[in-house]
Amino acid sequence: MNLTRRKLMMQGAAIAALATGKPFSAFAETPAKAQEQRIKWQNWSGWQSSFPEARLAPANAAEVAEIIASSPKPLRPVGTGHSFTALVPTDGTIMSLDRLSGVLETNDQTLEATVGAGTKLGDLGAPLEERGQALINMPDINRQTLAGSISTSTHGTGEKFGSLSSYVTGLELVTANSDTVWCDKDNQPELFQAARVSLGSLGIITKIRMQNRTPHRINKRTWVMPFDEMMEQADTFAAENRNFEFYYIPFSSMCMGISHNETDEPLSPSVAEDDDGVMTLKALGDYLGWSPSLREYFIRSALEDVPPESFVDTSWKVYPSERSVRFNEMEYHLPRENALQALKEIRTFVEAENIDFFFPWEFRYVKSDDIWLSPFQGRESCSIAIHRFHEEDYKPLFSAIEPILQKHGGRPHWGKLHTLTAPDFAKLYPNWNDFRAVRQEMDPEGIFLNAHLREVFGIA
Amino acid sequence: MKLGMIGARALLLSVAILPAACGEAPQSAEERAVIIAAAQTRVPADPVLAEKYERACQACHADPENTAPLSGDVRAWTPRLDARGSEGLLQSTLNGFEGMPPLGACPDCGINDFENLIAFMAGDTK
Numbered sequence: 002m003n004l005t006r007r008k009l010m011m012q013g014a015a016i017a018a019l020a021t022g023k024p025f026s027a028f029a030e031t032p033a034k035a036q037e038q039r040i041k042w043q044n045w046s047g048w049q050s051s052f053p054e055a056r057l058a059p060a061n062a063a064e065v066a067e068i069i070a071s072s073p074k075p076l077r078p079v080g081t082g083h084s085f086t087a088l089v090p091t092d093g094t095i096m097s098l099d100r101l102s103g104v105l106e107t108n109d110q111t112l113e114a115t116v117g118a119g120t121k122l123g124d125l126g127a128p129l130e131e132r133g134q135a136l137i138n139m140p141d142i143n144r145q146t147l148a149g150s151i152s153t154s155t156h157g158t159g160e161k162f163g164s165l166s167s168y169v170t171g172l173e174l175v176t177a178n179s180d181t182v183w184c185d186k187d188n189q190p191e192l193f194q195a196a197r198v199s200l201g202s203l204g205i206i207t208k209i210r211m212q213n214r215t216p217h218r219i220n221k222r223t224w225v226m227p228f229d230e231m232m233e234q235a236d237t238f239a240a241e242n243r244n245f246e247f248y249y250i251p252f253s254s255m256c257m258g259i260s261h262n263e264t265d266e267p268l269s270p271s272v273a274e275d276d277d278g279v280m281t282l283k284a285l286g287d288y289l290g291w292s293p294s295l296r297e298y299f300i301r302s303a304l305e306d307v308p309p310e311s312f313v314d315t316s317w318k319v320y321p322s323e324r325s326v327r328f329n330e331m332e333y334h335l336p337r338e339n340a341l342q343a344l345k346e347i348r349t350f351v352e353a354e355n356i357d358f359f360f361p362w363e364f365r366y367v368k369s370d371d372i373w374l375s376p377f378q379g380r381e382s383c384s385i386a387i388h389r390f391h392e393e394d395y396k397p398l399f400s401a402i403e404p405i406l407q408k409h410g411g412r413p414h415w416g417k418l419h420t421l422t423a424p425d426f427a428k429l430y431p432n433w434n435d436f437r438a439v440r441q442e443m444d445p446e447g448i449f450l451n452a453h454l455r456e457v458f459g460i461a
Numbered sequence: 462m463k464l465g466m467i468g469a470r471a472l473l474l475s476v477a478i479l480p481a482a483c484g485e486a487p488q489s490a491e492e493r494a495v496i497i498a499a500a501q502t503r504v505p506a507d508p509v510l511a512e513k514y515e516r517a518c519q520a521c522h523a524d525p526e527n528t529a530p531l532s533g534d535v536r537a538w539t540p541r542l543d544a545r546g547s548e549g550l551l552q553s554t555l556n557g558f559e560g561m562p563p564l565g566a567c568p569d570c571g572i573n574d575f576e577n578l579i580a581f582m583a584g585d586t587k
Binding site: 040041042043044045047056057058079081082095097099100102123124144323324325326327 | 516517520556557559560562564566568569571572
């Protein structure tokens with residue numbers, strides 16, 4: 002049996018939505034295909050949208066510069082629309098990085114690679130491997146572009162591994178003046194320090210140089226265990242495995258652990274799940290609408306039938322998972338010493354209130370870094386991610402849980418839903434004003450600022 | 462097995478969510494191999510459309526592991542067209558559908574591009 006945890010989580014949620022009579026795949030409303038000759042842009046979840054005057058996809062930095070000089074403002078770059086926050090919506094210009102793609106240059110000595118900013122993470126593995134390189138760590142979705150990922154400090158898991166931004170050793174961006182600028186630790190170091198996590202607010206990133214490593218195989222293992230035992234052992238698992246994360250399945254008292262470890266074992270790729278796995282998924286969803294005690298009984302019974310599994314493949318094939326069920330997400334990064342306690346409090350709150358809620362919660366470990374706007378700056382962190390089916394209003398649930406995450410010192414993921422504004426960020430980020438000064442210098446007229454970013458940075 | 466008592470209703474639900482091959486006649490391994498091989502090589506004749514197809518559509522619609530209908534697999538596309546029409550498929554592209562993001566991963570495509578790309582993947586050879 003091969004029941005991947007993502008498929009379990011996502012298909013389970015899909016079944017649950019059906020079981021309770023809620024809409025699953027059809028949109029509640031079908032927007033017009035054009036409004037005043039404009040086509041609606043939406044993010045992946047469909048929650049954020051706008052009708053931009055222009056949607057453009059430049060093929061090189063010169064075309065980027067031309068667009069910056071001449072196209073309607075505000076101008077916002079877009080990767081694959083995987084941010085849940087309103088980083089992209091604009092009535093001006095949405096600039097896709099789609100055509101700024103591919104591995105452009107590699108250095109065999111330093112194991113660095115310069116990559117087009119619009120390269121999707123999923124399109125990086127094979128060409129890097131051909132050149133004797135691999136990303137040091139990866140998130141569990143590979144549909145995002147590299148620029149979108151680093152601009153929001155997107156991360157994987159592993160207490161020894163920082164976010165993707167922490168492996169950037171240089172980048173090229175086209176500025177508000179249409180100048181093309183390269184920055185790294187030796188060239189314009191202050192700009193480099195700001196640009197590695199910059200929400201697309203300093204210019205259009207066109208190339209990114211990444212510190213990589215040699216290709217490697219990963220043994221991925223998944224297993225199910227009770228919540229209380231996971232609370233006791235999670236930090237040990239994090240220390241003993243290259244990568245470790247776990248999910249808590251609401252109303253089940255059960256967790257699913259996932260570890261990744263480097264290995265020389267022969268390849269044993271994951272195969273499609275069999276009927277046993279499908280039956281487990283069916284059962285998981287079929288009873289989610291019942292009372293808390295029945296929920297726990299049935300879900301726990303289903304999960305107890307999921308045996309541990311493992312497989313071996315090259316790293317870039319192991320880390321990502323498919324996301325066939327869309328959702329909205331809130332994720333906060335907490336000081337590591339507070340995170341497990343925060344998770345316990347969220348569980349107590351949600352289950353005591355019997356909040357209607359299906360998606361598992363994800364708990365990951367991330368190493369600290371020194372990047373100004375990195376949520377991991379200056380502290381070892383754990384991330385708690387809460388998902389909500391994309392057709393359901395996320396606000397009541399997220400607004401109930403967010404205070405718990407904030408109470409424990411959480412900083413929100415820049416691409417995931419939150420309610421913080423500039424005064425909050427000023428308290429959370431020691432170099433907040435340093436970043437704002439660089440942003441003001443790079444884009445004094447605010448051509449890269451949409452309404453969301455003006456709120457984030459406190460600019461009228 | 463513990464799940465046996467809830468299997469019947471669960472089976473009904475699984476039929477509702479599993480996208481594969483509902484209403485389609487069985488396909489031999491040989492037929493499937495031919496369709497996959499074709500999907501992995503065919504591109505629109507128009508070079509501008511081909512560039513957008515290769516950039517936005519091919520990754521999923523030429524991947525047999527993906528649940529999206531394969532490019533050129535007329536038997537997979539016909540029931541979808543019969544059920545929803547070309548306008549329905551266009552709306553799915555604009556809004557996103559299951560694993561496909563809004564605008565079908567082509568943020569710079571226009572309506573004509575989407576209509577032509579859908580027609581091409583549904584079997585049009587132009």
